[in-house]
Amino acid sequence: MKAKEIKIINLADKELMDLSKKGLLSLNLEEMKTIQTFFKNLERNPTDLEIETIAQTWSEHCFHKTFKSKILYKEIYNEDFSTEEIPSLFSLIKKSTEKISKKWCLSVFKDNAGIIEFDKNTAIAFKVETHNHPSALEPYGGAATGIGGVIRDILGVGLGAKPILNTDVFCFGPLDISFENLPADIFHPKRLFRGVVSGVRDYGNRMGIPTGNGAIIFDEGYIYNILVYCGTLGIMPKKYINKKVSVGDLIILIGGKTGKDGIHGATFSSANLEKNIPNSVVQIGDPITEKKMLDALLIARDKELISSITDCGAGGLSSAVGELAQDCGAKIFLEKVPLKYYGLEPWEIWLSESQERMVLSANKKNFLKLKKIFDNENVGYSCIGEFTNSGKLEIFHNKDIVGDIDLKFLFSGIPGTSLRANFTYIHQPDIFPENINFQEVLIQLLSHHNIASKEAVIRQYDHEVQSHTILKPLAGIDECGPLDAIVLRPMYDSNKGIVVSCGINPYYGEIDPYMMAGCCIEESLRNLVSVGGNVEKTAFLDNFCWGNINNENILGTLVRCVKGCHDFAIKYDIPFISGKDSLNNYYTVEKDTISIPGTLLISAVSIIEDVKKIVSSDFKEPDSFIYMLGITKDEMAGSHLYKVLNMKAGNVPQPNPEITLPLMKKIRYAINKGIIKACHDCSEGGFAVALSEMIIGGGYGANVDIEKLPKQTDKKISLLFSESQGRFIVEIDKDNSDAFKKIFSGAPFYCIGNTTPDFRLNIFFDKEKIIDIDGEKIKQVWTGALKW
């Protein structure tokens, strides 16, 4: 089959846009005109393969246009406003990492994942991706290939890292929504939930990688567009963190065969969802093919036979080969690509997003050795071309030239854009609900799907394969209590460990995305500090999922959120090492567009010296002291209490790094000294929910007085349910009380009660008993709410 000529040189503006829309190119008029001018100068039309290559390379999904654009940003408060020109969102995030400048950050924002130092000879790579659009159309396949894709990012970072952990965070519509309230062409959240979890389960388990940290949020805002975040963490010898292609190196395609699945995935993912999108845009996953590839690649890496590697993700071969050839050039022979079946057009071979494929480069003299390894591991491979110094991608199919693309134009020819964005402050008055039955509200919160135990999901993931998992996702009595973070001991001969946690809360973002950024950053840190993580050796990943950013007001919320990430990263002194954005998560029904709530996920990874010193959140013994660390305030906006009560009022929580960061360092010190027996942070649902969770895991009761909490409020409702940041509940042996007070002198803390042999939660306000619930009841409500 030959390439077709696409006649664009003489098209008028409207015809150019028709071509972009009809061909699923997702290019705007300015971009189409830039392409037109480029080919006019060459005095020829492009081939179908060429225009498709440019479209996918320039797609939002691959090029991250919005994050690279100049933005004129305006903040409006009351009658007043301020404006600012931001060079780009991407540069803003990078700037914070540069300013923080940690020498243990080995590779940031350039490869397929961020890399930090683990020990003298070893490094850790971490990446989180999203697979939102495909999972909405085909939940099982979309989620499975989401996890498959991010695993390949780790296999393709530097010269390859070994995946040792998967993480998963999902956002769905409410599971109990009735079909009548659902548009006809949208899957029910329950179907999406089951499909996505099953997809991640079947792929991750078959890969032999433990899935161990995550979160699930259920909210009306995700009925039309779900979010599927998949992460993978890998470990590698430090000497393999860099890749380098040399002219003359062979281009080797390894893994699965190429078919028509996933064509236009990149361009489709850059646009919004609407009716009648062909489901051929979703790829089909086969984990065993990927597992064989993993086994083979790690052997090849350790024998030092490869010079560079990257995965075939969005855009397929075109982006994988394009990226590697960026600084030199390449010749590719498409007839050498192994196909699933006959009948693919050259551009389809080049663009297909068939899964489980990677491209590597190797010196010619290593080919026979590689062949032997691949044959031994029963892995498919083919040498499809070689790197040149032509500065071009020269693509052939059975001797016909089907593409001749200038790499400089491909990667730098995209017209620079300048965007406008506005953010308006929302002030919500402080209103407190009256006549609240605290006990009933607590039960409602514990059974809310966002807060309730995720055991139904967690148990379906293998969280122990590889035998590195030291703190599992569930622990305590009967392994039914929650844990704040997962802890791995990644080397078989050392007790050095890795702590992984996350923070996500779209509700704060509805009011102020800046504070949402701060709160997500802090939540991820609180989670890892609670088990004994080290804030002084922690790195972040950012993942922004946003709605229709063509709307200046929605783009404004994104800008405000990125500013928050920049500022709070600096204040907590934690570098971002990698990240990803997924924009245009909106759905079009007739003329309306429905956007998701702007959702930021912060994933955190921390290195600790000794996994034997960590603690879990469950109460360990009766008659221990319970201390509260951190100050409670009237910060109810975006809280789960107000969500349950269907209220919108008050102030969104504000992180206080000046107080919290020193507190976190003290907690780590006290945990390492063995003084803290259990530690849990207060997040969704506030103090009352956090305390309940410690009881569930411990099998002991608690007797506390909330009048004694360190506080800036006297309202019982705030003391129980406010989501003020920087707060931890800890259990201390009575004998250690003095040592504890000495360590925490200067920090806000108070002894608020003790654990009890009686499995019961008793909360007083001074002398008045305001909550009195049987522990079994709390446990049953919390563990039984989310069913499969």
Added chain:
Amino acid sequence: MVKVLILRTSGTNCDFETEWAFNICGAKAERVHLLSIINGKKNINNYDILVIPGGFSYGDDLGAGKVFANEIKLKIWESIEIFKKSKKPIIGICNGFQVLVKAGIIPFWGKNSASLTWNNSGRYEDRWVYLKIESSLSPFFKNLPEIIRLPVAHAEGKFVVKDKITLNKIGKNKQIILKYVKPSGEISGYPYNPNGSQENIAGVCDESGLIIGLMPHPERALLSIHLPDWTRQKREKVFGYGYIILKNMVEYVS
């Protein structure tokens, strides 16, 4: 030194930690691909213990362990037979147990008298179980308390036998090595019996006691810090129950 062969193939995924586990127990373990055995590059009978580790061999397509079992039956059966006749131990863990049963190696040589099928829950589950050490033919379960804890992680772990006669026979022969129980040692249903196995059977051996298969993973319970509630216990112990089982195997050979 005791030489251990960890037999892996496409989709095997517990081979690294199983290798580590046997090395800690004082053996010299080696991960070998099935293709290397089939094409004669390596010989099973040069090793002292044969391990078929956990994973999803060939994606568990056609049923868990089925394809791997067929490969053994059709391509390397003679070598396995020599290994058995030399009275050398074989252990199948999780997917390896499924392979041994479906190849007709346990509970009875050359017969397909049992199977491992879908959990009653219909899905994959990872959880720690309590196991009662049965008095059996197998010499690898000494120096252990009566009740131990190991993790299971599988979708197709429900042990079923062909008929009542077979069930009686494996009982009478003392071929049942482990049963799922409550912490108190009583036989009980879900979640204590995580998959609905007949008679709560978690592991069986052949008629010699030297070939064993079990769904729980000893290699994931090697250190005391592998236990799910270790942060609630006194922190002195170093090894978990899995270590003792594998160590017993290594010591039996040496």
